[in-house]
Amino acid sequence: MTDAIPAATGDRHIWLRVGTLLDGVSATPLRNAHLVYDKNQILFAGEQSPPRDLLNPEQQAPDADLPNHTLLPGLIDAHTHLFLEGGELDPAQRTASLHQSPNQLRELARSRLEKLIHLGIVACRDAGDKDGVGLALSQLSASPGRPLMPYIDSPGAAIHHRGHYGSFMAEPLEEYGSPAECVEARIRAGADRIKLIATGIIDFKKGAVTSEPQMTTEEIIALVAAAHAHGKQTMVHASGDIGIDRVIDGGVDTIEHGFFVRDDQLARMRDRNIAWVPTFAPVQKQLDHADLMGYDATVISNLKRILNQHAASLLKAHQFGVTILAGSDAGSYGVPHGLGLLYELQLMERAGLAPLTVLNAATGVPSQRLAFKDRFGQIRPGFRTRFILTAHSPLDSVTNLQKPGALVFDDAVLPTGAVDLSGL
Numbered sequence: 041m042t043d044a045i046p047a048a049t050g051d052r053h054i055w056l057r058v059g060t061l062l063d064g065v066s067a068t069p070l071r072n073a074h075l076v077y078d079k080n081q082i083l084f085a086g087e088q089s090p091p092r093d094l095l096n097p098e099q100q101a102p103d104a105d106l107p108n109h110t111l112l113p114g115l116i117d118a119h120t121h122l123f124l125e126g127g128e129l130d131p132a133q134r135t136a137s138l139h140q141s142p143n144q145l146r147e148l149a150r151s152r153l154e155k156l157i158h159l160g161i162v163a164c165r166d167a168g169d170k171d172g173v174g175l176a177l178s179q180l181s182a183s184p185g186r187p188l189m190p191y192i193d194s195p196g197a198a199i200h201h202r203g204h205y206g207s208f209m210a211e212p213l214e215e216y217g218s219p220a221e222c223v224e225a226r227i228r229a230g231a232d233r234i235k236l237i238a239t240g241i242i243d244f245k246k247g248a249v250t251s252e253p254q255m256t257t258e259e260i261i262a263l264v265a266a267a268h269a270h271g272k273q274t275m276v277h278a279s280g281d282i283g284i285d286r287v288i289d290g291g292v293d294t295i296e297h298g299f300f301v302r303d304d305q306l307a308r309m310r311d312r313n314i315a316w317v318p319t320f321a322p323v324q325k326q327l328d329h330a331d332l333m334g335y336d337a338t339v340i341s342n343l344k345r346i347l348n349q350h351a352a353s354l355l356k357a358h359q360f361g362v363t364i365l366a367g368s369d370a371g372s373y374g375v376p377h378g379l380g381l382l383y384e385l386q387l388m389e390r391a392g393l394a395p396l397t398v399l400n401a402a403t404g405v406p407s408q409r410l411a412f413k414d415r416f417g418q419i420r421p422g423f424r425t426r427f428i429l430t431a432h433s434p435l436d437s438v439t440n441l442q443k444p445g446a447l448v449f450d451d452a453v454l455p456t457g458a459v460d461l462s463g464l
């Protein structure tokens with residue numbers, strides 16, 4: 041597959057013709073479409089023939105004609121914890137890995153990045169750590185001499201309340217005199233966005249979020265205002281409908297997880313332009329590994345009920361027109377980087393979303409909504425040359441992204457896929 045596509049070296053423009061082109065945003069695919077690009081950016085995408093002046097002198101035919109292939113933007117994971125390795129299933133090893141030095145954590149995280157490229161993933165929105173791993177990788181990804189790696193941005197340490205959930209990835213609000221000072225400190229440290237932990241997490245034994253939300257609505261409003269005053273978006277961990285009410289009232293940019301969201305809350309999220317990152321994978325993995333976790337029948341039935349309810353909410357959210365973003369929560373127990381996103385897409389499809397809706401949620405929709413510092417995730421002039429080509433149509437099923445294909449990434453043409461998620 042990679043042999044069929046010439047690399048975009050020098051000033052040469054590459055001209056491809058593909059059977060199906062997904063631009064990341066549109067609700068319908070382009071058929072028998074043309075794409076012209078150089079190593080920096082896409083120059084043309086459309087069903088009509090490209091303008092002559094964009095083609096190389098004398099070029100009469102496409103460099104490659106791929107009538108059976110689908111072309112789509114490289115994938116974006118909107119929720120990852122790059123400092124954690126979710127594939128580690130031994131709880132003792134997992135705890136030990138958290139106690140490594142920041143340097144060791146950074147090196148390990150860095151060593152996992154190239155693998156993402158070979159899964160077709162071109163960007164990760166990190167969701168926080170307190171050892172500077174995400175911030176260091178964000179800087180690395182923006183540096184001219186960066187290695188082969190996805191675009192990365194990070195909130196640095198998330199913000200939570202001392203003594204409440206999140207101490208492994210957050211620093212407390214109490215360290216500062218006011219929410220505004222706390223946000224300013226994060227931005228001084230290099231945060232690309234602000235991550236808040238507004239609630240606790242699901243108690244699987246009880247099948248509910250039983251703790252009170254950690255943040256008040258007033259605190260959330262103040263933190264969001266401070267972030268917006270600096271031009272930064274907020275990404276907010278919230279599960280349980282009481283906490284979800286508060287973060288909607290707080291006017292956050294994205295709700296992360298959102299388990300137990302109510303239908304009326306979905307409608308308000310749409311009205312307030314709050315996007316949703318449902319992160320099925322970490323909860324599904326609790327069910328997949330129920331034996332390993334020693335869960336009894338009650339917990340297993342709770343997990344199934346929670347996941348079914350979440351799937352129903354995802355369909356509702358789509359019907360209502362809520363902005364939906366794919367995020368794996370990679371780094372969580374059982375959710376490895378890269379493979380975790382492919383699994384998340386599979387779970388979104390299994391919940392009942394059409395493959396194209398799922399693909400858009402992992403490409404053009406986050407590209408439009410998340411204020412990234414670079415242009416990727418759409419097949420449009422001016423966007424980076426970072427796209428997937430595959431003969432296994434992801435419109436039949438997003439699981440086809442697990443089969444071999446190619447990623448065109450700037451001037452490189454790289455093999456992707458050929459993975460088996462059954463052993464995850």
Ligand SMILES: [Zn+2]
Pocket residue numbers: 119120121167369
């Ligand atoms: Zn997370």
